[in-house]
Amino acid sequence: MLEKHSKSKKKKISSNGHAKAPSVLRADCFRVLDEANRPNQKVEPKLSKEVLLRMYRQMQMTRFYDERGMLLQRQGRIGFYVPSFGQEAIQIGTTAALKQTDWIFPSYREPGVFISRGASLFDMLCNLWGNASDVCKGRQMPNHYSFSDLRLFSVSSPISTQVIQAVGASLASKLRKEKDVAITYFGDGGTSENDFHTGLTFAGVMKTPTVFICTNNQFAISVPTSKQTAAERIADKAIGYGMPGIAVDGNDVLAVYAATQEAVDRARRGEGPTLIECVTFRMGPHSSSDDPTRYRDSKMFDAWAKRDPIQRFRQYLEGKKLWDQKKQEELEKELKAILAEAVEKAEKEPAPDIETLFEDVYEHPTAQLLRQREALQKEQELRGKFENTSEAFPL
Amino acid sequence: MANLTLVQAVRDALLTEMTLDPRVVLMGEDVGLNGGVFRATEGLQKEFGEERVMDTPLAESGIIGLACGMAVNGMKPVPEIQFMDFIFPAFDQIVSEVAKLRYRSGGGFKCPMVIRTPYGGGIKGGHYHSQSGETYFAHTAGLKVVIPSNPYDTKGLLIAAIRDPDPVLFMEPKRLYRSVKGEVPEEAYTVEIGKAQVVRPGKDVTLIAWGAMVPVCLKAAELCEPRGADCEVIDVRTLVPLDEETILESVRKTGRVVIVHEAQKTCGFGAEISALISEEAILSLEAPIVRVTGLDTPFPYTLEHIYLPDPERVALAVGKVKNF
Numbered sequence: 059m060l061e062k063h064s065k066s067k068k069k070k071i072s073s074n075g076h077a078k079a080p081s082v083l084r085a086d087c088f089r090v091l092d093e094a095n096r097p098n099q100k101v102e103p104k105l106s107k108e109v110l111l112r113m114y115r116q117m118q119m120t121r122f123y124d125e126r127g128m129l130l131q132r133q134g135r136i137g138f139y140v141p142s143f144g145q146e147a148i149q150i151g152t153t154a155a156l157k158q159t160d161w162i163f164p165s166y167r168e169p170g171v172f173i174s175r176g177a178s179l180f181d182m183l184c185n186l187w188g189n190a191s192d193v194c195k196g197r198q199m200p201n202h203y204s205f206s207d208l209r210l211f212s213v214s215s216p217i218s219t220q221v222i223q224a225v226g227a228s229l230a231s232k233l234r235k236e237k238d239v240a241i242t243y244f245g246d247g248g249t250s251e252n253d254f255h256t257g258l259t260f261a262g263v264m265k266t267p268t269v270f271i272c273t274n275n276q277f278a279i280s281v282p283t284s285k286q287t288a289a290e291r292i293a294d295k296a297i298g299y300g301m302p303g304i305a306v307d308g309n310d311v312l313a314v315y316a317a318t319q320e321a322v323d324r325a326r327r328g329e330g331p332t333l334i335e336c337v338t339f340r341m342g343p344h345s346s347s348d349d350p351t352r353y354r355d356s357k358m359f360d361a362w363a364k365r366d367p368i369q370r371f372r373q374y375l376e377g378k379k380l381w382d383q384k385k386q387e388e389l390e391k392e393l394k395a396i397l398a399e400a401v402e403k404a405e406k407e408p409a410p411d412i413e414t415l416f417e418d419v420y421e422h423p424t425a426q427l428l429r430q431r432e433a434l435q436k437e438q439e440l441r442g443k444f445e446n447t448s449e450a451f452p453l
Numbered sequence: 454m455a456n457l458t459l460v461q462a463v464r465d466a467l468l469t470e471m472t473l474d475p476r477v478v479l480m481g482e483d484v485g486l487n488g489g490v491f492r493a494t495e496g497l498q499k500e501f502g503e504e505r506v507m508d509t510p511l512a513e514s515g516i517i518g519l520a521c522g523m524a525v526n527g528m529k530p531v532p533e534i535q536f537m538d539f540i541f542p543a544f545d546q547i548v549s550e551v552a553k554l555r556y557r558s559g560g561g562f563k564c565p566m567v568i569r570t571p572y573g574g575g576i577k578g579g580h581y582h583s584q585s586g587e588t589y590f591a592h593t594a595g596l597k598v599v600i601p602s603n604p605y606d607t608k609g610l611l612i613a614a615i616r617d618p619d620p621v622l623f624m625e626p627k628r629l630y631r632s633v634k635g636e637v638p639e640e641a642y643t644v645e646i647g648k649a650q651v652v653r654p655g656k657d658v659t660l661i662a663w664g665a666m667v668p669v670c671l672k673a674a675e676l677c678e679p680r681g682a683d684c685e686v687i688d689v690r691t692l693v694p695l696d697e698e699t700i701l702e703s704v705r706k707t708g709r710v711v712i713v714h715e716a717q718k719t720c721g722f723g724a725e726i727s728a729l730i731s732e733e734a735i736l737s738l739e740a741p742i743v744r745v746t747g748l749d750t751p752f753p754y755t756l757e758h759i760y761l762p763d764p765e766r767v768a769l770a771v772g773k774v775k776n777f
Contacts, residue, residue: 222519234527424693
């Protein structure tokens with residue numbers, strides 16, 4: 059598959075005998091489902107019923123989590139949220155191909171990656187509040203999760219910094235002759251960054267077991283992909299780094315899974331890195347502070363809404379008699395109840411103690427930090443409490 | 454004991470720790486086969502193999518980003534930035550990632566590494582092979598900044614840095630790489646990070662310096678002796694965390710202070726030390742604190758000997774505070 063798609067001018071692979079419906083998706087993308095959501099059996103991954111239904115459940119949970127995150131922000135209960143609407147297939151399709159010991163270096167728009175790896179919703183929600191039970195002790199904005207025990211790397215706001223770091227983590231595994239791979243996520247805008255270039259350069263030269271997932275959602279806040287690169291396809295950049303590159307339909311979870319599985323297998327066999335461009339569309343705003351009507355046509359949204367990855371996967375499952383309306387209703391009820399319970403619990407958590415400000419700067423606080431902590435304690439005794447005068451986040 | 458130059462002490466520390474700890478890996482430009490442009494890693498690739506002494510692509514941000522990922526996944530990387538003047542492409546990885554990781558992950562992820570880099574002027578290196586960038590990094594929470602001035606401290610501090618649980622920027626005064634020699638024990642030993650050293654006791658004026666300015670201050674102290682000023686010289690050794698007590702103790706004794714550094718004056722680390730003394734020991738001062746530093750200009754080529762503090766300039770400053 060990778061070899062077939064490593065050049066830009068290759069024709070679309072899918073030829074399953076079905077009539078082709080027009081699509082907004084680029085023709086060069088590898089796909090399993092056609093526009094009528096029928097599988098091309100030649101490339102359809104052989105996944106068990108359990109795996110398929112688990113993936114569906116995770117996609118659905120990711121959608122509900124995003125909806126809830128945006129709602130909590132609109133209600134003024136949390137300060138900020140970054141939704142991943144329309145990108146669920148990429149998050150769940152990629153992680154389904156991983157082992158639990160593989161390293162994940164995500165960007166900030168991948169809640170589904172955390173959900174599918176097994177991070178608890180309560181822990182994730184505590185991050186949205188930045189409260190005392192937040193793993194990060196309230197030090198990062200919402201969506202910047204970090205779960206070291208799950209090998210889910212700490213999310214950064216600067217773009218693409220994680221790309222080269224993933225190469226380092228996978229190199230460490232390789233040197234110790236372990237079979238773990240590292241996967242990293244970044245957007246189309248992220249490919250313009252220095253760390254994308256160094257990441258793929260180093261990975262190519264050092265032949266590290268790294269899988270690069272570019273979520274090409276066509277916008278970096280307001281700037282379209284055409285202003286990030288003059289290259290026809292981001293997948294083509296792989297050629298310059300000496301690794302295979304493939305573009306896939308990012309709204310087709312089976313295609314994403316199949317491409318990732320092949321890349322992960324290659325990496326595990328010691329055959330080096332792969333760049334996978336997942337072509338999709340950012341259905342939501344960049345963040346809760348963003349208004350996409352300022353910079354993009356609603357026609358694009360409408361066209362991509364017809365390709366909703368969850369609906370498409372549902373139709374596939376229904377075609378296999380694995381899913382029906384009753385099951386859907388039960389699942390929605392169950393997931394929403396789980397989410398509501400976690401929200402209720404997380405919201406009750408208090409803010410972190412002031413003393414936590416001074417923890418984890420170093421393993422042991424310096425004399426300077428200890429004195430500043432003492433001074434702050436004295437100030438608190440004098441003032442009683444601190445007034446919170448922060449403004450709303452603008453970006 | 455071996456009589457080593459400062460750069461040989463660097464190599465000795467790396468050899469010692471790589472032998473003791475298989476997690477220690479080196480990476481950088483020309484550090485492998487070539488042994489580094491200053492020969493700080495000479496022969497180490499032959500000793501430990503290409504997997505532990507890696508010639509990387511020519512990209513400083515890549516070197517540090519790679520080291521960050523390796524540190525997170527259980528290794529102890531010692532990346533080299535060939536000249537400190539080239540560290541700025543890696544500024545984001547150092548400042549926003551390596552230094553912040555422990556804090557932003559609530560202590561979940563740790564990023565122990567030692568970023569070695571030769572710094573400083575006096576070697577006819579022009580603007581891009583001479584700068585002293587310590588202030589940029591001393592201003593970064595989560596990072597430690599260590600600068601040795603002699604071979605013994607170099608080995609001991611570098612081993613301590615490699616064993617430290619936090620990221621350390623280890624700045625090597627390249628002007629002293631081969632111009633100083635000293636006795637260095639063959640075995641592994643550490644010099645505690647965060648401790649300054651009084652390298653010359655005196656009662657009249659406190660000279661505070663680090664790296665290549667320490668020998669300059671020692672020579673200045675010799676010049677001042679016949680002129681009637683007995684100088685105490687403090688080698689700060691670690692800017693972060695700063696040993697405030699050793700500095701303040703000396704100031705309380707002498708009441709007169711000259712701070713010397715190569716970096717430009719405005720916002721140089723001397724300003725921080727000056728502020729510390731003002732906050733903690735102002736009643737001990739008999740004269741205003743004087744800073745002898747590089748100029749607020751880019752680092753020059755031909756006139757670098759004018760730009761850099763030298764013993765006579767320091768001695769003149771000593772006279773100024775002594776006779777205030």
